[in-house]
Amino acid sequence: PPFARYVFLTMAMGDGYGGLEHRNSTALVTKREGLPFAEMTESTEAYRNFLGLASHEYFHCWNVKRIRPATFVPYDLGRESYTRLLWLSEGFTSYYDDLLLLRAGLLNEAQYLASLAKALTTVTQRSSRLKQSVAESSFDAWIKYYRQDENSPNSVVSYYQKGSLVALALDLSIRSRTQGKRSLDDVMRLLWKQWKTAGDNYKGVAEDQLAKAVEEAAGLSMAHEIAAWTEGTRDPEYESLFAPFGVRCARRADVDAAHFALLGVKIDHGNQDCKLTHVFDGSPAQAAGLSGNDVLIALNGLRVTPANLDTLLSRYAAGDVIEASAFRRDELMRFEVKLASRPPIKFALETETTSGIDARRLREGWMGKTRVRRQRG
Structure with missing residues (x-):
């Protein structure tokens, strides 16, 4: 890591959730029920949410505090800064927060897939994803995303959630098209290497740089897909993206409420x-x-x-x-x-028990092979 010491400064309270990243620390707010306790033998949903928050802010030490959009170089905290790349800064971090917990053994496969399905459901149930691109949402963050009202779900797409799905689509695409030899991990490592190599001359990530990084790190030309998912409003074809990994993506009636x-x-x-x-x-x-x-x-x-x-x-x-x-x-x-004659659709993700060895290898390369650790308070 790019620091000798990292501090998680956590405030536990009756109700609250959020975090703010710094170069070698983070300030977190969580509900008290999100903290572990002495008798805990299995992780609770509240604790997993807290772990996801901690993981998210920790990943920002690399992606945001070092790797960052060109318009954030240098950071000027005295004024509003506008960029079209918050889907990369926040969305990709949102993708990795739970994925790293899975690889570390703090989530199991079913819990991780349930988290992905929840993000898929939230984004696709809202018409805002068809009206505003994540690049537009990023640029308009100061006037729309941070000033939401009762109509925001119909007009403002989240560059956190939709951005995480862009990262998912990009990662699965790279892994399947290279037979597991390359991944989004390689792209992020390249961006990290560029930051380290540049030193004080670091210029930041240009708006067209991710596609170039994918081509350099993975040997794939994906500029068209990246543009369609970020500058346009096209949904990735989730079912076909999951299929090579032996994960079934099902659409079901959402009748929970x-x-x-x-x-x-x-x-x-x-x-x-x-x-x-x-x-x-x-x-x-x-x-x-x-x-x-x-x-x-x-x-x-x-x-x-x-x-x-x-x-x-x-x-x-x-x-x-x-x-x-x-x-x-x-x-x-x-x-x-x-009353509605047909309820909205929600997603469910399940591992195919009959998937072949190629699918299992791709899935293990993506998720890792770690076992879930027993939680101790």
């Missing part, structure tokens, strides 16, 4: 009022005229709370028409809502 499946909304569970924090594009709620920040008070005349909304909705069938009463600021409004 009735308010999302039938209405297409997200609600504030931390409030007694049933406030709609987001109304998603193409949803029954949007078609009926409901908007983010509306407070839903009744369905067919029965009072609604965050606690009973899904129970009330479970009494109806897909395609039923119901009356929703809601306050918009101080105005009581009524809406006729036709």
Whole structure:
């Protein structure tokens, strides 16, 4: 590592999550339940989330604090700096945070695939990915990503999450096309070598430099794919990317929460009022005229709370028409809502038990062969 000592300065509190990277340290905020405890024998989801945060900020010591966009050389922390490459700085770091935990034995294969599937689901369920590229999201970070409102899921794509999927697509593509001889790891090592070699003359990563680095490190011309995934809004073909690794990518109905499946909304569970924090594009709620920040008070005349909304909705069938009463600021409004006939799609990733030796070798080269370590408090 490029330091003799690294410090994780962690503040545990009732509710909170986030981190800020520095050259040889990081400041982290986590829920208390995310910390390990003396009797812990198996990792909890909260602890894995904390490990992912720590891994993310630690990886920034290489990618962001050293390897960084040309517009960040030198860093000027006294003003807003604009770049189209935050999908590389933050997105690629987001890709590696859980992958490194897997390789270190702190996640098992099923947990890692579940994390990937969650990212795939979150990104593909939001129409913003079709309206804004990750390069545009990066450049607009100061005016959009850091100033999100109730309509942001419909208009702002996350360069963290979508950027991590770009890294995934690039890594799987390189590994499969080179029969496992090269990977995104080699590309990152090349960028690291360029930083070390340049020293005080380091110029940063130019906007077209990643494609050149892929060609130099892996011997592949992928400028077209990188441009389509980052400057355009094209989704990678996930099923075909996973197939050579013996990983089945399935699309299933997302019926985990009735308010999302039938209405297409997200609600504030931390409030007694049933406030709609987001109304998603193409949803029954949007078609009926409901908007983010509306407070839903009744369905067919029965009072609604965050606690009973899904129970009330479970009494109806897909395609039923119901009356929703809601306050918009101080105005009581009524809406006729036709519940969704088909729920949104979510992803599930599973290892094919019958995959051949070539697929297993590719998968092991990608994920590593380590066993999950027993957690100790």
